[in-house]
Amino acid sequence: MICAAVLGCERESAVCGNFRVTNPVIENDKDGSRFEQIPGDTILRAALRSGVGMSYECNSGGCGGCKFELLSGEVESLWPDAPGLGERDKKRGRRLACQCRAIGDVSIKAATAPEYIPPILPRRNKAVLTETAAITHDIRSFRFQSDSPAEFLAGQFAMLDLPGVHAARAYSMANLPNSAGIWEFHIRRVPHGKATSLLFDSLPLGLEIGIDGPYGMGYLRPESPRDLVCVAGGSGLAPMISIARGASAAGLFESQRLFFFYGAREPRDVCGDTMLTALPGFSDRIVYCPVVSSPDAAHWTGATGYVHEEVAKNLPNELSSYEFYFAGPAAMTQALQELLMVEHKVPFDQIHFDRFF
Structure with missing residues (x-):
C-alpha cells in the first residue's frame, strides 16, 4: 500500500488538521x-x-x-x-x-x-474519442464518451491520461455536466508538445484514454446576483464557454448580463463567438468582446491591445460590481489579478480562475 499523510499547515488563513495514514479509511x-x-x-x-x-x-x-x-x-x-x-x-x-x-x-x-475541499470528488473514468473538429488553426475540440456520467461543475478541468505520454495533462471541459458521459475539451496545439501532437495527429477515433476529474477552483458560482465577466485567452476558451453555457442553463441571463472577453494574438486566433451566439440572449444579455494584440490592419477592425486593458475600458460599471472568471496564459491571469485586486479593489471572493501553463 502507498499512503500519504498531511500534518498541519503553514498559513494563518488556512484550516489546519493532522492527517495520518494507516488503512484505506478516511x-x-x-x-x-x-x-x-x-x-x-x-x-x-x-x-x-x-x-x-x-x-x-x-x-x-x-x-x-x-x-x-x-x-x-x-x-x-x-x-x-x-x-x-x-x-x-x-x-x-x-x-x-x-x-x-x-x-x-x-x-x-x-x-x-x-x-x-472538492465540491465533487474527482474520480477516474475510461472514455473513448468520438469526435474532433477544428475551432481555429491551432485549437480543436475533442469529444470523449465514458460509460459513467460526466460529473463536474461548469469551468472545471480534468487530467487526461494519454497513451505514450508519461504524465497526465490538464484540460478544461467546454461542455456541461451530463448523464450521457460526454466530455468535450478545447485544446490548443503546443509546438513540439508530445500530448497535443498525439491528439492532433495520431489519436484515432475509438481509442480509449483515462479522464480523472473534476479539478479546479474557477467554476461557476450561480448564486451570485452580480453580472458576469468571462475573460479567456488561447484554450482558456473552454472553461469560459462552459461557464457561459452553465449560466444560461441556470437561467441567470433572465436578470444578469455576461461580458465575454477573448484575447487573441492575431485575427485568425479569434474564436468563441459562434458558441455564444447559440445561447439565448446573445447581443442583448451576452456581450462578446474579442481583442487582438498583434492585429493585421488590413483585416481587423475590432479592439486591439491586451485583453485586460479592454476589460478596464469597456465594462460600464465599477469593476467591483461584477463576478469575474478567467482562464488563459499565466501572463494574462497575472495582469488580471493586478488589475482587479490591486488597482480596482475587487473583493477576492468575486474572482475565480485557474492558471494555465
Whole structure:
C-alpha cells in the first residue's frame, strides 16, 4: 500500500488538521484525517479524492500552489525541475504535492483550507474519442464518451491520461455536466508538445484514454446576483464557454448580463463567438468582446491591445460590481489579478480562475 499523510499547515488563513495514514479509511475531524494514496495518484490527487482541501491551482507543476514540507517518510518526485518550485523552495526542502508520490507512510506539512475541499470528488473514468473538429488553426475540440456520467461543475478541468505520454495533462471541459458521459475539451496545439501532437495527429477515433476529474477552483458560482465577466485567452476558451453555457442553463441571463472577453494574438486566433451566439440572449444579455494584440490592419477592425486593458475600458460599471472568471496564459491571469485586486479593489471572493501553463 502507498499512503500519504498531511500534518498541519503553514498559513494563518488556512484550516489546519493532522492527517495520518494507516488503512484505506478516511477520517476527518478536528484532531485529524486519514486518506489512502491509491496506485497512480500523487499526494495532491489522493488528498482531493478523499475530500481533503489541500491548496492547489494547476495540478500540473506550474503554479506552486501545493507546496509542502516532508516531515517523515519518503516520497518520489515525478518532476524535480517543475517550474512551480523555485531554488529557495528547494533549499528549504519544499516539494510539490501534485508532482510527488509517497513511498510508504509519510507525514508532511501543507496548507489546507475549506475552499479547496472538492465540491465533487474527482474520480477516474475510461472514455473513448468520438469526435474532433477544428475551432481555429491551432485549437480543436475533442469529444470523449465514458460509460459513467460526466460529473463536474461548469469551468472545471480534468487530467487526461494519454497513451505514450508519461504524465497526465490538464484540460478544461467546454461542455456541461451530463448523464450521457460526454466530455468535450478545447485544446490548443503546443509546438513540439508530445500530448497535443498525439491528439492532433495520431489519436484515432475509438481509442480509449483515462479522464480523472473534476479539478479546479474557477467554476461557476450561480448564486451570485452580480453580472458576469468571462475573460479567456488561447484554450482558456473552454472553461469560459462552459461557464457561459452553465449560466444560461441556470437561467441567470433572465436578470444578469455576461461580458465575454477573448484575447487573441492575431485575427485568425479569434474564436468563441459562434458558441455564444447559440445561447439565448446573445447581443442583448451576452456581450462578446474579442481583442487582438498583434492585429493585421488590413483585416481587423475590432479592439486591439491586451485583453485586460479592454476589460478596464469597456465594462460600464465599477469593476467591483461584477463576478469575474478567467482562464488563459499565466501572463494574462497575472495582469488580471493586478488589475482587479490591486488597482480596482475587487473583493477576492468575486474572482475565480485557474492558471494555465
